[in-house]
Amino acid sequence: MTMPALRVSGLAKSFVVHAQGGLALPVLRNVSLAVSAGECLALVGPSGAGKSTLLRSLYGNYRADAGSILVRHDKALVELVGAEPRTVLDVRSRTMGFVSQFLRVIPRVPAVDVVAAPAIRLGMAARDARVRAEFLLGVLGIPPKLWPLPPATFSGGEQQRVNIARSLNVDYPVLLLDEPTASLDADNRDRVVGLIQQRREAGAAIVGIFHDAGVRDALATRVYDVAPLGSAPGAAV
Amino acid sequence: MNPILSASGLGKRFGDRVACRDVGFDLWPGEVLGVVGESGSGKTTLLNCLAGRLHPETGTVVYDSAAYGQVDVHDLSEARRRLLSRTEWGFVNQDAREGLRMGVSAGANIGERLMAIGARHYGDIRRTASEWLGRVEIEQDRLDDRPTTYSGGMRQRLQIARNLVSGPRLVFMDEPTGGLDVSVQARILDLLRGLVETLHLSAVLVTHDLGVARLLTHRLMVMQGGRVVEEGLTDQVLDDPQDAYTQMLVASILPV
Incomplete structure (x- = not known):
């Protein structure tokens, strides 16, 4: 058996809302899962069950209360729960990519530079990173006349594809996808699915939330049921 | 590898008012640390203590100098500290007029x-x-003009150039986009982020604007009443705030 790219055990996460008198909202309890290279694990479960919370906890965007998140990084396993900020940043810059539903960038920066930036930060020459960025934008159906424009004025679907191109411009060994096709039409959805399939076949370990059953069937090799707390704990199916 | 800047137990009072209390952190090379909080929370006092412009009553600030190795900023002679601040540090003020010499040309400022x-x-x-x-x-044909003839945004960019031309390793920034029009602010944010990345700078950035903090910083410290109430990765602190004050700050951001 190969060493998983990502192994989660005993993960717990709750939110404490101080404006509500310290109200505690437990969302995840005792989540355990593992994903190996070339696998795509789809998180399933009803709305509000905590799928996005789990995905964001894996990225270190939300702080887990307990448990362990081990990521294979430079051939070693790195613990993300309780890690120093610089450790998490290093894992994010080279090992773990995240596609969210929203694009968050500095205003007035051209789309092509938004997409090229993560690769340039990793030391790729700016010209090469831009060539790759233009290739990805093209594959994702963003017309060349939009490449030099800042994405703030783009449609929701275009912004989402810019966001996907940005995350795929680096070959992350681990990819976390939060509804990557949410606001896309059928053609663009198929383009995005094709790119993600290529990454999976090239050996990326993927964890994703895909509401569209067709997308999930095309990408997922396994599913993980995120059950709302109060009902039965989550179990791999 | 050593932290480029390491603060511990910093405390400073003005009369009987506590401006900052027991503040400590390690800043690693290439990191941008944001210090956020409302007016009067002690952010600027902290920045001035870090940069040696104010003497804290308690605590130490250790800087890992390229020329001298690890030095205690507040044990240095005034001459040595001035030299450091000209050669290895930059300081970008909110008001560019404080960081520039207004009576001489832009070229002379740089x-x-x-x-x-x-x-x-x-x-x-x-x-x-x-x-x-x-x-x-x-525009390069503005080289011989005085900054008094520049707009606010141009002055701020000139101040940034004056600070970075000497190749500093550590830059302190106090509300670098405060008081500028938002359109000007966006360009300066983009400029600063690009320069920080390409020059591999380390920086401490004070701002009350959580949007600026999100775009420019890797880590955040949230200050309230002179104390650090929360710290962590910038996106963690903003998306999953733990402390009551931080939750209130984040919940107070106006949507656009």
Whole structure:
């Protein structure tokens, strides 16, 4: 058996809302899962069950209360729960990519530079990173006349594809996808699915939330049921 | 590898008012640390203590100098600290007029920093100053104009050029986009982020604007009443705030 790219055990996460008198909202309890290279694990479960919370906890965007998140990084396993900020940043810059539903960038920066930036930060020459960025934008159906424009004025679907191109411009060994096709039409959805399939076949370990059953069937090799707390704990199916 | 800047137990009072209390952190090379909080939370006092402009009553600030190794900023002689602040540090003020010499040309503002680190050849100094004007997106034919003739955004870009021309390793920034129009602010944010990345700078950035903090910083410290109430990765602190005060700050951001 190969060493998983990502192994989660005993993960717990709750939110404490101080404006509500310290109200505690437990969302995840005792989540355990593992994903190996070339696998795509789809998180399933009803709305509000905590799928996005789990995905964001894996990225270190939300702080887990307990448990362990081990990521294979430079051939070693790195613990993300309780890690120093610089450790998490290093894992994010080279090992773990995240596609969210929203694009968050500095205003007035051209789309092509938004997409090229993560690769340039990793030391790729700016010209090469831009060539790759233009290739990805093209594959994702963003017309060349939009490449030099800042994405703030783009449609929701275009912004989402810019966001996907940005995350795929680096070959992350681990990819976390939060509804990557949410606001896309059928053609663009198929383009995005094709790119993600290529990454999976090239050996990326993927964890994703895909509401569209067709997308999930095309990408997922396994599913993980995120059950709302109060009902039965989550179990791999 | 050592932290480039390491603070511990910093405390400073003004009379019987506590401006900052027991503040400590390690800043690693290439990191941008944001310090956020409302007016009066002690952010600027902390920045001034870190940069040696104010003496804290308690605590230490250790800087890992390229020239001298690890030095305690507040144990240095005044002359040595001035030298460090001209050669290895930058300080970008909110009000560009405090960071510039308003009575001399833009070229002289930049060239002065170069001369402070030993440049003597007039042609070289002028050429480098002109290059830096271009880098901060100021027309190069404005080289001989005084900053009094510049707009607010241009002055701020000139101040950035003056600070970065000498190749600092650590830059302190106090509300670098405060008081500017939002359109000007966006360009300066983009400029600063690009420069921080390409020059591999480490920085401490004070701001009350959580949007600026999100775009420019890797880590955040949230200050309230002189104390650090929360710290962590910037996106963690903003998306999953733990402390009551941080939750209130984040919940107070106006949507656009």
